Amino acid sequence: MSENTGTQRIPMAKAINLGLRRSMERDDKVLLMGEDIGRLGGVFRVTDGLQKDFGTTRVVDTPLAESGIIGTAIGLALAGYRPVCEIQFDGFIFPAYDQITTQLAKLHYRSRGRVELPVVIRVPYGGGIGAVEHHSESPEALFAHTAGLRLVSPANPADAFTMIQQAIASPDPVLFLEPKARYWDKADVDVTAADQVLDLGGGNGLHRARVVRPGTDLTIAAYGPTVATAMAAATVAEQEGHSVEVIDLRSISPIDFDTIADSVRRTHRLVVAHEAPVFFGAGAEIAARITEQCFYSLEAPVLRVGGFHAPYPVANIEEDYLPNLDRVLHAVDAVLAH
Amino acid sequence: MTLTDTPPASRAQAGRRLSTSKAMVEAIAQEMERDESVFYLGEDVAAYGGIFSSTTGLLEQFGPKRIIDTPISETGFIGLAVGAATEGMRPIAELMFADFMGVCLDQIYNHMAKIHYFSGGRVKVPMVLTTAVGGGYSDGGQHSQTLWGTFAHLPGMKVVVPSNPADAKGLMTSAIRDDSPVVYMFHKGIMGLPWMAKNRRSIDLVPEGEHVVPIGKAAIARAGSDVTVVTLSLSVHHALDVADTLAGEGIDVEVLDLRSLVPLDREAILASVAKTRRLVVVDEDYLSFGLSGEVVASVVESDPSLLTAVRRVALPDVPIPYARSLEYAVLPRHDRIEGAIRGVLA
Incomplete structure (x- = not known):
């Protein structure tokens, strides 16, 4: 071994x-x-x-x-x-x-x-x-x-x-x-x-979220496959002068809302990215909780980037369905512009 | 045709009054007379008339070829309905309890909901999946759930949830005529069943003849100016009770009955919240990852400055208890709704 x-x-x-x-x-x-x-x-x-x-x-x-x-x-x-x-x-x-x-x-x-x-x-x-x-x-x-x-x-x-x-x-x-x-x-x-x-x-618990990239202007919360997309978006945003914090949730149930809330109280802006349809999805729950917990800290709409409310498509158009770099950046721009 | 976007008429008005279950059955019977491709199948729906009286009298009227008792095999008969729908019939399949969705979710989601999409729109699946939801009568954690948040999250099917007799009829008519699969979720507590807790709002005026309520349109069940309660199904009744009580104190509560979850009438939610600036969501489904989150997220996504306060009243994230006292403690009942309304006004 x-x-x-x-x-x-x-x-x-x-x-x-x-x-x-x-x-x-x-x-x-x-x-x-x-x-x-x-x-x-x-x-x-x-x-x-x-x-x-x-x-x-x-x-x-x-x-x-x-x-x-x-x-x-x-x-x-x-x-x-x-x-x-x-x-x-x-x-x-x-x-x-x-x-x-x-x-x-x-x-x-x-x-x-x-x-x-x-x-x-x-x-x-x-x-x-x-x-x-x-x-x-x-x-x-x-x-x-x-x-x-x-x-x-x-x-x-x-x-x-x-x-x-x-x-x-x-x-x-x-x-x-x-x-x-x-x-x-x-x-x-x-x-x-x-x-x-x-x-x-400590920070190694099964249900603890982790700040994988610190930032000051906006928080992106993601998990699983979209963490890498969020990191890429943060890199592009930095080149455009924006400091984006990325949280890898790691756990979806329970969600470590304390880590997200702590971040949003600093950045005042939140984007959530996941592949599942956003309608009735994890992003809705995160948006609702953060609204409840950080009502006076939020300075912009919480935007959700994810799948559309349609079945997962055939392979040749899946790039249009997935929350790719462009769609995450679009949400980042919209929230920062608010 | 009667298009109803208004709340049911007050009790003082003249007219014919039916229980929710009889209104639902009337719509099914009228559509079966109008269209011979409509038929109903499920467990105990024929000889017994549906364990929550969703089909009472239909066997006598239409016979065993159109009102079909199935074996206890949800995957089997929902699969049968999907097949019949793709071949041009308009089946209504009853899943006795929404809680039983787990044994047939592959048929519901991977087939019923996706065939239209996967066929490039060539194949339609014009079926209705009716199912009983909700608790409040000590039936335990596997017979008391609403689970509409789960159905609504899965793309490919419409989801309607009537709260009163007229809407039960009008939404059933629309569901049967719709070319998409429609999940029709009826709360046992609104059906007007003699063996359930008495509910004065479960019997009300119902238009005779053809009655259509459009899918995707919420209704203002009670107009108000101080706070918006967004809710559905039996919780509409509780919210109206609380609104009546609070009116005595000068608190003017608006109650918005969603009626449809897919499509969700976001415009109605936003219009009401824009007026009252305060939002309470009352949902008899689990708190996390469900309807209440979607409603709040929809408002915040649109314009967080619309809101000055928000609360959610839903089932805590625990299985629904069997013991009556514990069950009532988790259900979104009057005391919790009133507390939330007072909370957003404070």
Whole structure:
């Protein structure tokens, strides 16, 4: 395992792979299940090599039955295991929706806290890879709207490595949303085995947002795939004389509103960017909360940049649907001009 | 044709009064007489008449080929309805509780809502998905949700939520005639059912004959000048009760009944808020990532200087409790609505 220590420059997919490996080494109750995750190593190779090293009883190739995968995981969790399920693509999560929202999310409450459901559901989500229909969805608002679930989304390999281990250690169900368009973005990650990653204190907590670029004129809040877009927008804005702060939310439920509010009290302006349709989306909730919490600090409309209220389009026009650099900059300009 | 953009007439007015459930059934029956491609299917909708009386008497009138009891298999019969709609029928499929959407969300979202778009507009899916929503009668966290925020977020379907008998009829007529899939969400507490909590607003005047309420138009249920309450469904009744109480103190509350969530009548929201400058959103769905956030965001996005104060009254982010006392504590009922109105006026 010597290749798995020290700081390595690796893509996000590999970082998640190593995080899964760490969790499986740490706790033999951790097991993986999903479609094509074993022999094939996952369609994005996130579980590559894990079945070979941990065996077919801990890395389980399941039938194409998402409802069955999650239902089985619920039973395993009740029996003391920590299952990590993969839903192969975002658009395939809907057949499992009842198991996730009616059963998994509610059992802890319904049992008056007697049972814990330490289930992680990994979901490659978002667009930008030229996929066909049902393969580019961003359904996070549905699950964030469901009481009883935690939702997180890493935006870089280092967070992905840490957050997958924290999610697996969580006593509650966690949807772990992996921005598939960022799977192959590389960065330095300290992959030395260490239990400290499970320490949720300080700025490293699973649900803590992070200011990834400080600024004074305007705040952009983003998560997952749009953090890189927001950073690019901040760079362009700087060339035009505007200082833009970028917050990587990291967690969608709960959202670290304190970090956003603290930023908006300094910059007085907010833009939210995500790939999901903005209508009834996460950006609406952020705009509403910040309006409630920072009513007298806001000096301009809170603008939302995201998907339109139409199904995710075919690949040859997806660039027009995604909140790309131009659309984020347009919102930044509009808010600054107010 | 009667176009109703005004609130239901007061109780003192003469005319025919129906419960919300009877008004809904009347619209379905009239449309079934008018168009033989309309049929209704779902669990316990035929012999039983719908567990919330959404189809009472329709089996006797139209027979078992057009009023169809299905097995307990939501994916199966909603898929059947999608297929029938793409072949030119106008099915109305009833999902007994909105809470059960999870077992058939793939059919609802990946098929019903997307086929028109994926076919480049070539294939229409003119179906209605009716579903019962809401709590207040101790049915637990899996039979008491409204979940309209979830349906509204998913592109490709219209979402209507009537609050009174006349709108229940008029919106059902529009939903059946619409060429897009329409989700029609009726609150059990507004249906006028004898076994639910008595609700004087669940029986009211309903126009006879053809009655159409356009989808996408909110209604001012009560005009006022001091504060705008944006709400829908059973919460309209609670808001009107609170408005009546506060009127005695000289507080003039405007109650805006959204009636449709998709499309959302933003102009009506903005017009009312521009007048009162104070906004309370009352929503019997979960607080976070739902309707109340969208309404506030829509106002702030347009012009944050419109507002001097805003509050949201919604379900806290917990499963809905079974115990009556706890359930009433989480529901957006009179005391919390009144508190929010007083809060934005303070």
